[in-house]
Amino acid sequence: MSKPKRRRWPWIVAIVLAVLLVPIAVLIVPILTHQDGGTSQVVDSGEQWPLTASAEGGDGRARTIDVHSVEPGGTVDTSALREGDRLVVSGSGYNPSQGIYVAICKIAADPTVKPGPCLGGVPSTEGEQQEQGAVQFAPSNWINDDWAWKLFGARGYDDAATGTFTAYLEVASPVGEELDCRVDECAIYTRNDHTALTDRVQDVYIPVGFAE
Template sequence: MLLVPVAIVVLPIVTHENQGRSGQAGFVEEWPTSVTAAGDDERTRSFDVLSPEPGASVDTSALTPGDRLVVSGTGYDASRGIYVAICKIPDDTGSKPGPCIGGVPDQQGATEGTVGAVEYAPSNWVNDDWAWKLFGARGYDDAASGTFTAYLEVGDPVGENLDCRVDACGIFTRNDHTALSDRAQDLYVPVAFAP
């Protein structure tokens, strides 16, 4: 009896075929608040970094711990979950971004009454699968268009094997643990921290 739920969760992870790369070319040298790229899987993905305050702008070149950011994206493959976090930019676009501020998003079950609640955290997990929602994943806003909203609270720029005051970092989307080696959803906006 226990094998059926386990198989439902594990089978898609084991049978996943990598979709290639995201199409975002190399290192970004400016301080944009949005990115768009056409991936090897023929999907065009984009995301924007916004302020939660209406009309306010975000300075991605001077973040401070405690800043709150809203990341909204579209064009993502909702059959795969994503993590949204500030991570070290890898030297090679074929490598997984990381380590990340805040680590892997908290996978504790959502508490009663929090469905749809806006909760800011250093990293967010978006996954439409009902099983992963039981472990704290936020669902896509619209699975058909691959639209999501994530709420980041900027954490300490210094962590284990990471110092975003020295290392090149960015706000990333990347596939979650259900497709860890798949780079198709790796997009980023570079960030730096105020002195």
Template sequence: MPSPRVRRRRWPWIVAAALVVLLVPIAFIVVPILTHQNQGTAGQDRPVDEFPVQVTASGDDGRERALEVFSVRPGMTPDLTALEPGQRLIVSGTGYDASQGIYVAICVIPSDPTVKPGPCIGGVPDQEQTDVAEGTVQYAPSNWINDDWAWKLFGARSYDDEATGTFTAYLEVGDPVGEGFDCRVDACGIFTRNDHTALNDRVQDLYLPVAFAS
């Protein structure tokens, strides 16, 4: 049995090892947030004319991004002028910076492209991961895309292809009326924007205007 002196010598090493185990994962999460440098805006003109199902823009970071929405019914084009709660949409994008996570949601359109979109329907993020079979498509009022392993533990989806910055999100249209906004009256759109790790960076803020059925 180790003597009391030996046990006392071991305690600092045990504490140090425990701190390393605790602090290293935290560093992986916190350091990118603290060191992120804003890249400018997405370069999308505002307002967008009519209700297209696809938009493209060249961001200040030199990336050409494309955002498109599809109907869950093959061969059908979604009518973005008459959305209804509970309706399901598939949103795809390419050219995004996969080193940075994004949220995909229906949000109020700010008149100034340097202002963060929002508020958003359903909040961001909104992921329900309980008792869901592996591989099952999950529709939610908002989707969270992030390739970082640490954020995947909290329900983030992966990019489809990191090299091309391609993603797929599955939206279920929520209640158009929320605290301080009403998408039946306010101008709203299906948005992509950087996630909470770069909240003030507007370079991935693409959107498609939407309206709700009366």
């Protein structure tokens, strides 16, 4: 008598499930297990329209952001932005294990509350991995060093050891959904991405205004 053939389909199903579930777990587990790091206290520079801002986070980190012109040696007037302006935002001291959004948002009156809404909304997660060093201007940028999120369009940190990043903003219309930055107080913000929406520890901002 011939030996009965072993059933292989249970192993095939198990392998398929593993292939599907492992990436999902890589994305979901950090969100479910994340612990908020507290709030962020922005240091008052004494300037009405500064080009740099620093903040002390509840996690003990000191974070700094700067806004630059895309033109070498060029200047930026943050008091009179116009739709279509292009800005380069750099930062340091950030926690590379946590992603951030960079965008122009309504300033939160309470530092424990998420800033927003933001011009241009939040970056789309329906993208392809960005090439190293690629420059793509958009109303909002997404920085996340996790390889899995990079597959969805996130840009990695420039240097994880120092928590540095570079974002490329193209200024959107000052009027957005439930937001008018010609009337509301707005700023170029960094804030935690959708993986830690309630965590305010990486909120740092530079106030901006719009030309009439």
